Amino acid sequence: MSTRPSVVTTVILALAIILVPESRAEVAAETDAYGNYVRTTILAQSSVRQVRIWKAVRRHAFGVHALNPEGDRAGDQYPAIAENPASGNHPWAVWSRFNGADFDLVWSRWTSGEWSAIGVVEEAAAPGDDLGPQVVFDGGGRPYLAWWREDENGGRVFLSFFLVTHWMAPVAISDPGVDSRNPRLGVQADGSVVVEYDTPAGKEARVVSVFFPATITDDINPFPTVRRGTPGGP
Secondary structure (H helix, E strand, O other): OOOOOOHHHHHHHHHHHHHOOOOOOEEEEEEOOOOOEEEEEEEOEEOOOOEEOOOOOOOOOOOEEEOOOOHHHHOOOOOEEEEEHHHOOEEEEEEEEEOOOOEEEEEEEEEOOEEOOOEEOOOOOOOOEEEEEEEEEOOOOOEEEEEEEEEOOEEEEEEEEEOOOOEOOOEEOOOOOOOOEEEEEEEOOOOOEEEEEEEOOEEEEEEEEOOOOOOOOOOOOOOOEEEEOOOOOO
């Protein structure tokens, strides 16, 4: 009896090869032939066994600049990426990285034709998992960052903004003892920032007003004014 595969078997095998999804995962900035920033693309693949986000599938492609290509090995989570309209839409990225005990926030931005070195948002972050970062820019191009931290007492929402070379010490936005998660950010016409987040009782919002001195340095630590906002938020 012939051992050659039947036509049906051959077709099934061919279809199986075609239908197997390619492992594609990458966060990358793309530039044109002159090195000008064009856009940031995210290719992510999720499966029950493994979530891939950071693997650089176009590592040697012209004009493709991967961010954090070893991130999947470290268990880095999905990034929040926002483009700064005041600097040619150059992107900023913030994400959660496991430090061996819990997750802290790290960041990078596109500058001088490449991604900057990955830095930490807090030099000495408090215990607990820092999760769900969100980034927005005000009219002058200053980035604001909100996230929530989960510890044994539940979640709490924090806010920071960028000074000159690093992020300001975070300010707690939600009330202590109220499990608060999943912040959303918006900038109002007067420059104040609205932070909306989820609690067991529903959505809450805070309006944050920051009064900057004439000259911003890394040494300042302005105290924002935080007041209760209206439901609906940004």
